[in-house]
Amino acid sequence: MAQKNLLPMILLGLINIEKKTGYDLKKDFETEIGEFWSVKHSQIYLELKRLEGNGEIKSTTGFYGNKIEKTYYEITKKGKERLESWLDSYSDILNVNKDEFVLKLYFIKSRKDPRLQDLLQEQYRLRSKKLEHLKERMKFVFPNKESKNDNFGHYLILDHAIRREQEYVNWLEEILEK
Template sequence: MRVLKFAILGLLDQRDLTGYDITKHFKDTLGQFWSAKHSQIYPELKRLTEEGFIQFDVHIHGKKLEKKVYQITDAGKAELDEWLRTKSPIPETTKDEFMLKTFFISSMDKKDAVELFTHQLLERTKKVDMLEHKLKVLTEEDPSVQLLHSVQFGHFLVLTRAIEREKGYVLWLQKTLHFINQ
């Protein structure tokens, strides 16, 4: 299944975007749970256009700069709606290099393990702070964000889940460091 297809259709269902705007969403709003690179996004835009799920208008900026502004078509909306209603199984797992290192902790000496976990704790704590800041900005910009029909409601839900995930990771890291240091 081409999940990237549906991510792009979903973004375009919210508003018309350029390829650059879509790439920015993958680095920012979608980046907490899904990734796609520039080299994946543009071929997918071409394919979606060929399939009739999106279309674009060319806008001229300045004297020469042409930008394609993409919009979802009725066929694209129907395709997105069908995918949104499909029940998907829980994914097997996500790759987490830190957890792989944790699995092999018996091959590390205590000092290296403490350094590894302390570094991860610092990084995860920074991530919680960054996510909480994004949530604060989102709710200040759009006080209705917590309402089901707000365009930003999904972003709100994903951010709150990411914060809970990272806080859980931080708590586990703190407990594990305590355990290692005994």
């Protein structure tokens, strides 16, 4: 089954928050969105052209601040309608998690496989590092209880990511102890 292209919805959602440049959108993917969705830089600009061609966003190019030419994208009424329609819809399909580590584990048949320990240790290192990063992001983005109310959906996503990574780290610790 073909995977649904959700990049237009992500871009519409980000631009709906505030006008953004392509660079701003790239930065959003490197920080917050990148915790749960990845995209190539070139895909952003291709999709922005499509959205503009469809009349769902409009662009304004000019010189801003320090005389650098920038193009800002802004959502249109048509774009807001599409975004709202998507937000109101539900899918009954669970996405497949593409995890190369899990795939490699699947093909290791023996506990005595010499690659197993290194594979587990490396995954533990990576997951522990990601967990710490997520905890730091939580402290930075939501420094107090009141701040989570300003963007509760974002808070829930970050909380979910922390819990997911904590469980992954716990599972790896348990396996490595055996």
